[in-house]
Amino acid sequence: MPAFSVDAIQADGTDLECTVSATGGLSRFLSGDPFQVSYDRPIDDVPRSVLVIPVLSQLCPVAWARGGDVRAPVVDQRFARSLAAVRDALGDMHSFIAGGQLRAPRRRTDPPARTDGSGLLFTGGVDSTASYVRHRDEAPTLVSIRGWTITPDAADDHKWDVLRARVESFAEPRDLETAFVESNMLRFLDHPMLLAHYKRHVDGAWYSSVGHGLGLTGLCAPLAYASGIGDLYVAATHWEGIDLAWGSRPDIDGHVRWAGTECHHDGYELTRQERLDLLAAYAVESPHELELQTCNDRLDGNCGRCEKCYRTAIGLRLAGLDPTDHGYRFSDADYRTVRESFERGHWVLGIDERHMWADIRDRARETTPRSRAERAFFAWLDSVDLDELVDSSRPPLSHRVLRAGARTMPTGVYRRLYPLWSEASTIRRRLAQGRN
Template sequence: MSSIIIDRISADDGTLECSVRTSADLERFFSDESFRTSYDVSIADVPDGVLAIPVLAQVCPVAWANGADVYVDEVDATFARALEEVKESLCEMHDFLEGGTLYARRTIEPEPTTGDESGLLFTGGVDSTCSYVRHREESPTLVSIRGWTITPDSADDEKWDALRSRVSSFAADHDCETAFVESNMLSFLDHPMLLAHYKRHVDGGWYSSVGHGLGLLGLCAPMAYARGMDDLYVAATHWDGIDLEWGSRPDIDDHVRWAGTQCHHDAYELTRQERIDVIADYVRTEDPDLQLQTCNEQMAGNCGECEKCYRTAVGLRLAGLEPADHGYPFADSDYHRLRRSLERGDWVLGEDERHMWADIRERASETEPATPAERMFFEWLETAELDELISASEPPLSHRLLRAGARNAPTTVYNTVYPAWLTAKTGLRHVRSDR
């Protein structure tokens, strides 16, 4: 029987470590690393049933993809019930998921800590900034996570330092606290192997399409319990009416909960342009110098030349703001460059971007252009075939062959050629995030 066993859980001040054993057929989906997460608050007094949540949030979707059962000594009863609801949502979304059962020797219902505090997963992008504006009266703790789009590898140290600095500065300016979480959740899992098996079923990567709603929220559980967080918000990427297979949606995130904490998928009722409108109203009334960070190319400021930078700058213009005032070098001449890049297919675009450009097109049709260049771009966008702008984003043939070979290779053979997978890893990972 396929199984995953949570073997040992230890907490030392702000560090959580877990070891995991699996049945032979699932070994290929896990690296040799223990699962580790560090917090900037002590978790020494957090109950073991809550300490189990971060690792369960990562391994359960892998188990469900293989019809495997998961075994743990102790688990928070509220989270155990939440997992059943999340499993139902994910299995309904992805027909390749088979499900499985969580077995615990003990389920506990610890007395929740009461701090009357809330938290918000935050990067400073459009989505998380909109959620901050909507919940600013709560002075939410701004939670930033290293482990997905910013990896624990030393090569990403500068990116993490830039994010920490930016979020800390935003928090200081807006009288909020911060919480920084670092985890090896995607190197603890063998993410390239998960892609090898399941990329053909998902639009994007394993974590973006399946795991990140439950996974990122679950990582926060010990910290949230220690801080006494009643509510934890994660900003929506998509909106009502967009039915994409995506790992963070209301029917996933709103189910996630544990003793004392309820998670919320926030601002799903607003399109991306409407979220920019919320930010624009806030800028005009309270924060004229607000800076956004959404760039696909760098973390320390926006490059102004990638698709997301251009898309955000156009959205700011449509909301009546000057992009240059909020972190985006943008001039009328950029409309021509943007159109040319879209027509030439310079960027890998998917269904997400098609919906977002359609949202911009709808708003543009209701807005009087401010300049001739803007008018020309919006007239082109009105008649552009957005479906033709979407790239297939299929990796090179060599990567497809690697995936096919890895799916069928014995684990011993796979382990021998693992370095080749590490070389291909960057090309196989396709992550979209605007939080």
């Protein structure tokens, strides 16, 4: 039986480290590095039954994909019970989830001293800011995580500093606490090897399509225990009616819990445009400035030129706001730029972006245009076949060959070849972008 084993759990001040071993072929999904997390407050008094939750949250989906177990010396009883529901939800979404068990000889319930606080995973984008507005009466602690979109590499230090400053600038005038978590959760797992095995089954990457709902909430367990956070909110990306394989959904996040804390997938009943409506109402009544950060290309403000920036700016206009007041340079002339970017193939949508533009189109049908340029753009959007703008192409042949080989070649060989292939692939992509 393939299995992961958590062999050691060590907390030192604000740092957590766990060592893991594997049997039955699961070792190829581990990088060889210990699992590490740094919090911004001491976790020495957090029981081991809770300290083990972050590493289990990363390991379990990988083990389940191979029909394997995860072994730990101790675990929180509530968390252990919640895993079965999370596993079943992932299995309903992904056919490759084969099942498996968490095996821990000691299952404990160690209630924290208090549970009267709340927390919110926060980036400053539309979704997490809308969740703040929904729960602002609770004054939630804003929790930001480094390790997924911002890597733990020194090259990303500036990005992390920028994000921290932005979150703090949002929190300070609203008298909110912040919490910052840094982890190597994706470096601890061999993410390229996971992609080699499962990319053909998922629309995105492993963590986005499978792991991040359980992974990010579980990462917060020691923080929540030490801080008295009884409710932890995860802002929804999608909404009812969008059936996509995505690792964070109500039937995943809503089942995760541990001693003193329950997790909530928040705002799933609202479309993205309805979340922007919520922000518009808040912007009118709030004495504080509201700047959003959604850009795919930069973190220190919005570039105002990528697909996501334009999509957000148009959504803000439809909600009755001036995008320039909330972090986006936008004028009537940009409507032509957006249309031409689609028609010339500069942007190719994923399935989720297709749903978001459909949401904009639905609202535009109910909205009186404010200018000739807006009227022309909305008429075009109403007539265009959004499905034709969705990228349905397969990965390049070189990607498919490498991944197929990785499923059978020795792990050491693959780890030597992958960086060379990845570097060459990056160079080819940049050359292609230069030609365009």
